[in-house]
Amino acid sequence: QTQWDMATAYPAFNFHTQNNVQFAKDVQAATNGALDITVHSGASLFKAPEIKRAVQGGQAQVGEFFMVSFQNEWPLFGLDGLPFLASSWEDARKLYEAQKPALEKKLDQQNMVLLYSVAWPPQGIYTKQPITSAADLKGMKWRVYSPTTARIGELLGAQPVTIQEAELSQALATGVVDGLISSSATGADNKLYEHLKYYYNVQAWIPKNAVVVNKRAFNALDADTQAAVRKAAAEAEARGWEAAKAVDAKSIATLQDNGMVVEPGTEQLRRDLAALGQTIVQEWLNNAGDDGKTVLDAFHAAR
Amino acid sequence: MRKFLDGLYATSGWLAGLSMIGILLMVLLTIISRILGFSAPGTDAYAGYAMAGAGFLALASTLKRGEHIRVTLVLGMLKGKARKALELAALAIATLLAGFLAYYSARLVWQSWQFDDISVGIDATPLWIPQIVMALGTAIFFIAFLDEFVLELLGKRTQPTQEEYNYE
Amino acid sequence: MSEIAVSVTLVIVLFALLGGSVWVGLTLCGVALFGMEMFSSRPAGDAMAMTIWGSSSSWTLTALPLFVWMGEILYRTNLSESMFRGLAPWVNALPGRLLHTNVIGCTIFASVSGSSAATCATVGKMNIPELRKRGYPDEQIIGSLGGPATLGLLIPPSIILIVYGVAAEASIAKLFMAGVLPGLLLAGLFSGWLMLWALRNPDKVPKADDSLTFKQKLWESRHLIPVVVLIASVVASIYTGVATATEAAAIGVVGAFILSASQGALNWQTFRDSLLGATRLYCMIALILAGAAFLTLSMGYIGLPRQLAEFVGSLNLSPAMLILALGLFYIVIGCFLDGISTIVLTMGVVLPIIQAAGIDPIWFGIFLVITVETAQITPPVGFNLFVLQSMTGKQITYIARVCAPYFLLMVAALVLLWFFPGLATWLPSQM
Ligand code: NA
Ligand code: NA
Numbered sequence: 005q006t007q008w009d010m011a012t013a014y015p016a017f018n019f020h021t022q023n024n025v026q027f028a029k030d031v032q033a034a035t036n037g038a039l040d041i042t043v044h045s046g047a048s049l050f051k052a053p054e055i056k057r058a059v060q061g062g063q064a065q066v067g068e069f070f071m072v073s074f075q076n077e078w079p080l081f082g083l084d085g086l087p088f089l090a091s092s093w094e095d096a097r098k099l100y101e102a103q104k105p106a107l108e109k110k111l112d113q114q115n116m117v118l119l120y121s122v123a124w125p126p127q128g129i130y131t132k133q134p135i136t137s138a139a140d141l142k143g144m145k146w147r148v149y150s151p152t153t154a155r156i157g158e159l160l161g162a163q164p165v166t167i168q169e170a171e172l173s174q175a176l177a178t179g180v181v182d183g184l185i186s187s188s189a190t191g192a193d194n195k196l197y198e199h200l201k202y203y204y205n206v207q208a209w210i211p212k213n214a215v216v217v218n219k220r221a222f223n224a225l226d227a228d229t230q231a232a233v234r235k236a237a238a239e240a241e242a243r244g245w246e247a248a249k250a251v252d253a254k255s256i257a258t259l260q261d262n263g264m265v266v267e268p269g270t271e272q273l274r275r276d277l278a279a280l281g282q283t284i285v286q287e288w289l290n291n292a293g294d295d296g297k298t299v300l301d302a303f304h305a306a307r
Numbered sequence: 308m309r310k311f312l313d314g315l316y317a318t319s320g321w322l323a324g325l326s327m328i329g330i331l332l333m334v335l336l337t338i339i340s341r342i343l344g345f346s347a348p349g350t351d352a353y354a355g356y357a358m359a360g361a362g363f364l365a366l367a368s369t370l371k372r373g374e375h376i377r378v379t380l381v382l383g384m385l386k387g388k389a390r391k392a393l394e395l396a397a398l399a400i401a402t403l404l405a406g407f408l409a410y411y412s413a414r415l416v417w418q419s420w421q422f423d424d425i426s427v428g429i430d431a432t433p434l435w436i437p438q439i440v441m442a443l444g445t446a447i448f449f450i451a452f453l454d455e456f457v458l459e460l461l462g463k464r465t466q467p468t469q470e471e472y473n474y475e
Numbered sequence: 476m477s478e479i480a481v482s483v484t485l486v487i488v489l490f491a492l493l494g495g496s497v498w499v500g501l502t503l504c505g506v507a508l509f510g511m512e513m514f515s516s517r518p519a520g521d522a523m524a525m526t527i528w529g530s531s532s533s534w535t536l537t538a539l540p541l542f543v544w545m546g547e548i549l550y551r552t553n554l555s556e557s558m559f560r561g562l563a564p565w566v567n568a569l570p571g572r573l574l575h576t577n578v579i580g581c582t583i584f585a586s587v588s589g590s591s592a593a594t595c596a597t598v599g600k601m602n603i604p605e606l607r608k609r610g611y612p613d614e615q616i617i618g619s620l621g622g623p624a625t626l627g628l629l630i631p632p633s634i635i636l637i638v639y640g641v642a643a644e645a646s647i648a649k650l651f652m653a654g655v656l657p658g659l660l661l662a663g664l665f666s667g668w669l670m671l672w673a674l675r676n677p678d679k680v681p682k683a684d685d686s687l688t689f690k691q692k693l694w695e696s697r698h699l700i701p702v703v704v705l706i707a708s709v710v711a712s713i714y715t716g717v718a719t720a721t722e723a724a725a726i727g728v729v730g731a732f733i734l735s736a737s738q739g740a741l742n743w744q745t746f747r748d749s750l751l752g753a754t755r756l757y758c759m760i761a762l763i764l765a766g767a768a769f770l771t772l773s774m775g776y777i778g779l780p781r782q783l784a785e786f787v788g789s790l791n792l793s794p795a796m797l798i799l800a801l802g803l804f805y806i807v808i809g810c811f812l813d814g815i816s817t818i819v820l821t822m823g824v825v826l827p828i829i830q831a832a833g834i835d836p837i838w839f840g841i842f843l844v845i846t847v848e849t850a851q852i853t854p855p856v857g858f859n860l861f862v863l864q865s866m867t868g869k870q871i872t873y874i875a876r877v878c879a880p881y882f883l884l885m886v887a888a889l890v891l892l893w894f895f896p897g898l899a900t901w902l903p904s905q906m
Contacts, residue, residue, distance in 0.1 A: 015643075015644065046823055165341055168535065174719065175719055180719060324751050326754075358536060363761075375759050377496050378496060378499070379870070383870075393495065397495050
């Protein structure tokens with residue numbers, strides 16, 4: 005019997021975690037217990053920024069990481085964090101297909117194998133005051149947590165405020181922050197409606213988690229077991245994307261039930277943001293070079 | 308040699324103190340940048356690295372002053388040879404563990420460099436750079452334990468002064 | 476090997492290393508290493524280095540060294556002396572007199588700091604010398620610091636309530652509110668115990684100064700102004716949004732410098748001593764935290780806390796018995812592991828059990844934090860015990876013994892919380 009540890013950062017109730025737990029169960033059933041995967045949720049084994057490296061170095065055989073977080077290392081990890089590039093579920097899926105060959109190659113170089121990748125619900129704008137255009141965001145205390153959100157804040161002329169997730173709800177309560185970009189699910193989980201009034205569902209981007217396995221650990225499995233893992237992974241991917249859609253709908257309902265005003269955003273706002281998105285995509289392309297161009301071309305062709 | 312070692316511990320202790328000032332400055336910069344509305348990206352991460360510096364670089368000087376705590380209940384009940392034997396055993400185990408820590412801290416730097424591991428925050432720091440303080444601090448810690456072990460073996464180890472214990 | 480056998484083996488190794496006078500932080504590393512090599516198939520070294528680096532450089536902890544520094548600066552001013560002069564006329568009427576300054580000091584500082592070690596180190600640094608100077612007995616000075624300093628975890632802001640809130644999908648704002656009344660209740664129990672002890676041992680409490688009229692008392696209270704201004708500015712910085720709870724420690728350090736300068740106590744020597752003293756005290760705590768992080772990782776791989784929690788869950792107990800079993804479980808495991816790790820390692824298993832039993836997650840969060848508070852003062856591994864050992868030079872067995880009544884008071888608070896759940900749930904329901 006082979007035993008694997010799977011390191012994930014999200015709590016047990018999160019849909020990604022539930023999907024991973026199901027994946028582990030499926031693998032165990034399909035291999036008659038020959039491969040036993042223990043899911044360590046809630047960052048109980050490694051914390052979010054450490055997980056990718058832990059899989060790379062073999063400290064955990066399997067792990068799940070948020071790809072956008074790693075764009076400092078390789079710009080293409082940040083592809084699905086580019087604002088207003090792929091704003092619908094269909095486009096996000098196409099973006100994933102376009103990204104996949106380069107992603108698999110990169111992970112292979114890093115001694116990892118991609119098992120599956122599942123999206124988060126789309127990102128929208130949370131604010132205290134109503135907004136009708138990008139100009140309304142000017143001077144707003146804007147929470148940043150990644151290079152992209154920092155750049156967006158800069159282009160909007162907002163005042164960037166670095167706040168870690170742990171202190172977010174307190175920072176909102178005391179007025180350290182009055183606006184941010186996040187998904188409907190994060191908003192519902194963190195109960196942002198306790199402090200913020202408006203959610204503009206502009207679907208800025210649809211970021212993804214990647215579930216990866218250490219290459220040496222994967223190659224050590226016999227062919228049948230590898231096939232069983234691959235099959236369970238494909239199912240997990242399909243299941244996960246459906247779950248993301250369901251969670252988005254459910255989270256938006258939660259926001260509304262708790263008195264939040266949920267709007268698609270005015271035409272003007274969307275136009276402003278699209279223009280801003282083009283700037284950021286261009287900057288990203290300059291940074292990502294030929295690899296980036298190939299992927300983007302493939303994506304535009306698929307659309 | 309004695310002079311060199313004591314200088315080494317003192318220097319790294321001072322670097323730890325500077326790191327402590329670094330934490331304060333980074334956190335203050337975060338607050339001030341928010342009030343005045345300018346951007347100071349990555350200060351939260353730098354505060355964390357400075358904290359690692361304060362903790363790891365002070366390891367040896369804290370040991371030499373007897374301020375790392377241990378349970379000396381059994382040790383205190385023993386006398387003469389038995390006491391020396393237990394002290395040597397404790398120092399040997401501690402030296403091994405500190406060596407283990409130092410070896411893998413150095414490996415961490417090397418692997419971070421090999422993996423091109425970069426901070427996921429806005430600071431985008433190559434992680435091997437701040438991790439050097441951990442490798443350095445634990446290496447000096449290991450040397451300090453080895454030093455204590457040899458001194459104890461030669462019967463030249465002076466018990467660290469515990470003046471700080473009584474405030475008056 | 477069964478869970479019991481693994482647990483017993485690890486506890487034996489822990490006692491052997493601790494008893495053999497190996498330094499505490501390294502002892503925890505040693506137990507973790509032994510556990511991983513013996514009971515899991517995973518290589519330990521690289522994972523250890525990664526985890527220790529992660530926990531030692533994590534921004535969330537930066538308040539700890541800064542608060543320790545703040546304590547070291549204030550210790551070199553006459554702030555504590557003037558604070559004692561201001562408080563003395565008021566607490567002198569209470570049995571136990573100035574010992575109550577420990578409870579009061581910890582309760583107030585707990586509303587600024589989110590950690591128990593920072594509360595213990597900062598308040599201890601200021602109060603211990605003053606109380607000793609006035610002839611109060613060591614056993615009561617140390618006990619009434621070790622117990623109340625754990626309030627740092629329960630009274631908001633609190634790191635551990637945030638960790639729990641994220642894991643349990645509970646509102647952190649509500650959890651913070653929920654911690655207030657139980658925190659005050661505990662402070663009341665601690666003070667009550669001090670009075671009871673003082674009434675039974677009147678000869679051990681130093682004499683009070685001459686009794687003063689109310690007007691004189693008020694006049695004496697002017698000595699409290701500096702400390703009130705300092706604490707109020709730190710609290711205000713949090714609630715006006717100038718600083719987050721983590722950043723507030725930096726405001727505290729700056730405030731301490733201003734105070735020190737205004738008293739003419741700030742010079743190169745006091746600056747250097749406070750800086751290096753704080754760095755070493757923090758380093759002592761940091762080595763233990765590093766060992767605890769490695770031990771947590773090792774436990775994660777071995778799966779021990781999780782299997783024990785699963786075992787409790789498999790018993791299909793009634794809610795009352797379940798809470799009793801979990802309370803015992805967390806208190807016992809809290810003797811050996813630090814509280815936040817225990818919560819992180821077991822949440823995945825325990826929360827579904829709690830939900831299935833229909834127990835309010837907010838209430839359970841407060842219950843859990845009080846059990847984690849006990850972990851700070853139960854031997855052999857208790858952070859407040861270590862901080863107090865470092866500050867007083869006493870044996871850990873002595874410190875654990877004088878803290879024992881406070882452990883029992885916390886258990887009493889757990890019982891009260893069970894019979895009066897409103898203690899935790901009433902305030903948040905008013906939001
Ligand atoms: Na607190
Ligand atoms: Na304990």
